[in-house]
Amino acid sequence: MDDQPKRALRVWIDPKRCIANAKCTTAAPGVYILDEETGVAYIEDPEAATVEQLFAGARVCPTQAIIIEQYGRRVFPQILTPMFGEKSDSGGK
Numbered sequence: 001m002d003d004q005p006k007r008a009l010r011v012w013i014d015p016k017r018c019i020a021n022a023k024c025t026t027a028a029p030g031v032y033i034l035d036e037e038t039g040v041a042y043i044e045d046p047e048a049a050t051v052e053q054l055f056a057g058a059r060v061c062p063t064q065a066i067i068i069e070q071y072g073r074r075v076f077p078q079i080l081t082p083m084f085g086e087k088s089d090s091g092g093k
């Protein structure tokens with residue numbers, strides 16, 4: 001699986017979305033780590049993580065806090081749902 005092109009992949013965790021429930025650290029142990037102090041998950045070693053592991057963690061995140069981009073475009077999640085309490089300017093009300 002490590003022959004997949006990973007170089008252009010960028011994975012980041014939105015601290016505003018992470019609710020520290022550690023689903024990603026269970027799905028991809030050793031890849032995603034939960035920082036006990038900040039309450040936000042982080043990626044231990046992006047270079048060592050496989051594409052599968054990165055996606056496995058992202059897929060199980062209930063709040064879509066794990067964002068995967070490739071060549072500057074978001075590839076996961078494909079639809080990023082707004083957070084509760086997040087201001088939406090599209091309603092026009």
Ligand code: SF4
Nearest residue numbers: 018019021022024061
């Ligand atoms: S699964 Fe999502 S919300 Fe849970 S710790 Fe990981 S990044 Fe944070």
